[in-house]
Amino acid sequence: MIIDDDQFVNTFNMSMSPIAIVTRVDQVRRAILSQIFSGALKPGDRLVEARLASELGVSQATVNAALQDMHNQGIVNKMLNRFTEVSRYTWRELENLFSVRMILEPAAAEMAARTLTPEGVRRLTTQVDQMRAAARLNDIPLFCLADYTFHQETYALSCNSFLVQACQAIAAAPFAYILCGSADPLPADYLALAEDHQEIVTALQKGPEAAGRLLRERIEAWRAHSEHALSAAALTPPG
Amino acid sequence: MIIDDDQFVNTFNMSMSPIAIVTRVDQVRRAILSQIFSGALKPGDRLVEARLASELGVSQATVNAALQDMHNQGIVNKMLNRFTEVSRYTWRELENLFSVRMILEPAAAEMAARTLTPEGVRRLTTQVDQMRAAARLNDIPLFCLADYTFHQETYALSCNSFLVQACQAIAAAPFAYILCGSADPLPADYLALAEDHQEIVTALQKGPEAAGRLLRERIEAWRAHSEHALSAAALTPPG
DNA sequence: TGTTTAATGATTATCGATGATGATCAGTTT
DNA sequence: AAACTGATCATCATCGATAATCATTAAACA
Numbered sequence: 001m002i003i004d005d006d007q008f009v010n011t012f013n014m015s016m017s018p019i020a021i022v023t024r025v026d027q028v029r030r031a032i033l034s035q036i037f038s039g040a041l042k043p044g045d046r047l048v049e050a051r052l053a054s055e056l057g058v059s060q061a062t063v064n065a066a067l068q069d070m071h072n073q074g075i076v077n078k079m080l081n082r083f084t085e086v087s088r089y090t091w092r093e094l095e096n097l098f099s100v101r102m103i104l105e106p107a108a109a110e111m112a113a114r115t116l117t118p119e120g121v122r123r124l125t126t127q128v129d130q131m132r133a134a135a136r137l138n139d140i141p142l143f144c145l146a147d148y149t150f151h152q153e154t155y156a157l158s159c160n161s162f163l164v165q166a167c168q169a170i171a172a173a174p175f176a177y178i179l180c181g182s183a184d185p186l187p188a189d190y191l192a193l194a195e196d197h198q199e200i201v202t203a204l205q206k207g208p209e210a211a212g213r214l215l216r217e218r219i220e221a222w223r224a225h226s227e228h229a230l231s232a233a234a235l236t237p238p239g
Numbered sequence: 240m241i242i243d244d245d246q247f248v249n250t251f252n253m254s255m256s257p258i259a260i261v262t263r264v265d266q267v268r269r270a271i272l273s274q275i276f277s278g279a280l281k282p283g284d285r286l287v288e289a290r291l292a293s294e295l296g297v298s299q300a301t302v303n304a305a306l307q308d309m310h311n312q313g314i315v316n317k318m319l320n321r322f323t324e325v326s327r328y329t330w331r332e333l334e335n336l337f338s339v340r341m342i343l344e345p346a347a348a349e350m351a352a353r354t355l356t357p358e359g360v361r362r363l364t365t366q367v368d369q370m371r372a373a374a375r376l377n378d379i380p381l382f383c384l385a386d387y388t389f390h391q392e393t394y395a396l397s398c399n400s401f402l403v404q405a406c407q408a409i410a411a412a413p414f415a416y417i418l419c420g421s422a423d424p425l426p427a428d429y430l431a432l433a434e435d436h437q438e439i440v441t442a443l444q445k446g447p448e449a450a451g452r453l454l455r456e457r458i459e460a461w462r463a464h465s466e467h468a469l470s471a472a473a474l475t476p477p478g
Numbered sequence: 479t480g481t482t483t484a485a486t487g488a489t490t491a492t493c494g495a496t497g498a499t500g501a502t503c504a505g506t507t508t
Numbered sequence: 509a510a511a512c513t514g515a516t517c518a519t520c521a522t523c524g525a526t527a528a529t530c531a532t533t534a535a536a537c538a
Contacts, residue, residue, distance in 0.1 A: 021320075023522095025521085048488090048489070058522080059522060060490085060523090064491075068307075074400070074404065080490090080491095081260075081490060082488095082531085093400070100401040103342060103343065111338075161335065162332075163335070163338070163342075165311060165407075166343065166406070166409070168311075168404075169401050169408075262491075264492090287520095289520090298492060299493090300491095300494090300521090301491085301492060301493080303521075304491095304492095320499045321499085322518090322519065
């Protein structure tokens with residue numbers, strides 16, 4: 001797989017909004033992420049910088065920087081001077097992740113609801129539509145990408161750069177179930193998950209109080225669902 | 240200023256606990272941080288990678304990585320493909336920072352209180368003592384370092400890697416007042432600030448509830464103090 | 479035979495150099 | 509005079525190559 005230098009050539013920019021400039025480090029990050037979404041890379045797999053570099057057609061130092069970013073996001077585990085592997089969450093780590101989600105995401109939603117614009121709603125709706133389409137096609141990588149992007153957009157809508165940066169620590173949340181074990185992806189009702197996200201958009205439009213409340217409720221529900229699914233799969237018995 | 244390769248030579252490691260390995264990137268980060276603490280670097284000052292690299296005796300790429308870290312911490316502002324400058328917080332940004340502190344720090348304190356060990360208390364007390372000593376000597380850089388380290392230790396004591404990483408986004412909090420403007424450091428009662436931190440240690444020992452409550456109260460007090468001090472200094476009138 | 483020390487191999491961290499980016503400014507065109 | 513064009517400059521992003529790190533294995537030793 002080679003990173004495509006011509007990624008913008010065939011894309012007309014109808015609205016004349018400034019195009020997002022993407023660094024090579026960011027392209028590498030996304031390429032690795034999509035491999036995790038697709039299952040080509042599984043929890044515990046080694047990420048050898050030199051190999052990735054030649055596969056992606058970039059230098060090893062660039063891969064190193066991308067992996068550092070992903071380490072900060074909890075997606076990979078970078079062992080100093082040794083190697084990097086795709087994160088493999090224990091039950092304890094999943095609990096920790098949910099704890100922090102419960103702190104950050106309702107707060108982000110409340111802030112976002114205060115300054116929500118039609119443009120913001122449009123951006124989120126785009127991702128919900130992507131999730132619906134992916135769910136219908138059973139395209140799990142595409143679903144993950146839309147879910148991930150939805151949450152990133154939500155954080156950005158808080159208009160608080162410190163909060164956005166803090167939320168990078170839970171960037172893995174939307175696909176945490178992938179990082180829980182080396183088994184096949186957990187069975188999940190992706191269409192229902194997409195509708196969960198539609199409800200979040202609706203709650204954001206209702207106002208801060210509704211948005212915060214819904215997020216708290218939904219994160220708790222996802223936590224319960226994960227707990228149940230994981231103990232059923234007997235991957236890492238809670239307790 | 241050159242980074243000292245022999246930093247461990249004169250330090251006996253009595254307890255035989257594993258020494259913390261410090262990368263060159265991290266050393267550069269700390270060197271730049273101490274220049275900010277000392278006032279040698281002020282908000283808005285440009286950080287030219289090549290200049291810093293030759294001053295510190297490392298390569299430009301290493302400085303680049305250190306600045307990326309500091310950007311993630313909100314300490315510097317890295318403009319893609321342009322330059323990096325020491326962050327200069329507006330009143331709005333300071334408000335945003337306090338908002339996120341109010342979310343993260345009480346939560347971190349509650350978690351830390353649940354698993355606090357005598358060793359943890361010792362580590363925090365060491366920093367409080369440093370702060371007291373620095374306050375008596377009116378050594379503001381040393382005070383800042385101890386304050387910064389105290390908060391980092393607190394985050395670490397939460398034993399939640401996601402929370403620790405999230406808290407990196409507010410790493411600038413203990414010296415945010417330095418980043419508020421190009422004027423001289425705000426007058427502050429450093430000895431009182433040190434005692435504030437002693438109280439935090441005491442509250443952590445009392446338990447999660449007391450710790451969370453004290454943090455909320457103190458962050459609100461610091462917020463009020465900052466608001467007052469900044470509007471008095473007329474740096475950025477709160478609007 | 480168990481323990482310490484020295485080579486090996488795999489991999490990352492860092493370096494010095496090169497290529498890209500975007501601001502600025504002078505010269506040219508309308 | 510304003511708008512365009514190309515050159516120049518400061519600076520960063522990325523590269524290819526080297527040095528450092530650490531687990532493992534082999535060798536030396538007691």
